[in-house]
Amino acid sequence: DAEITQSPRHKITETGRQVTLACHQTWNHNNMFWYRQDLGHGLRLIHYSYGVQDTNKGEVSDGYSVSRSNTEDLPLTLESAASSQTSVYFCASSDPGPADTQYFGPGTRLTVL
């Protein structure tokens, strides 16, 4: 069965370190998204990609970057982790067209000390 996976599931890091969160999907979807979820804010879009070599900034992109070298993967990098980036991060994918469903990965809980 097709799926979307994230790794690691839990990560503790220190302020200032670079961190990369992995996202891998086997749906063969062109569209991939990264969100963070915090109490009181719901899901907020960090970056998104509509295909290989395409990346776009979302609502809360400062301090984050992504790259899309193939269809399956969209890694999220925190260049210099900050305590404000402690959150739960969800990756999602969807296919363009009338079926708007986004499929979410299981999430990564990141703690920045």
Added chain:
Amino acid sequence: EDKVVQSPLSLVVHEGDTVTLNCSYEVTNFRSLLWYKQEKKAPTFLFMLTSSGIEKKSGRLSSILDKKELFSILNITATQTGDSAIYLCAVRYTGNQFYFGTGTSLTVIP
């Protein structure tokens, strides 16, 4: 500023009750509205609504969209403890971007 607002923020009911969750939106270039259920893990898809007045139904859950008044409701009848979750409303706009509300936390007491 585009926004999606859900109400109430939280709700506690007894098994068997019927609940109505609300989602209002102000989003430029609206394309569709989606409902998700989140139970301590990733959100899972419930409904997608694109047309006003057409009810989508799945078991005890149903949803309808009003594009004139810019809102949607999610109804759950005969609630069960397994319905306890956060219910998220999202609006698709301008291509393939999604704007999420903060969610309604539903707790169903036996």
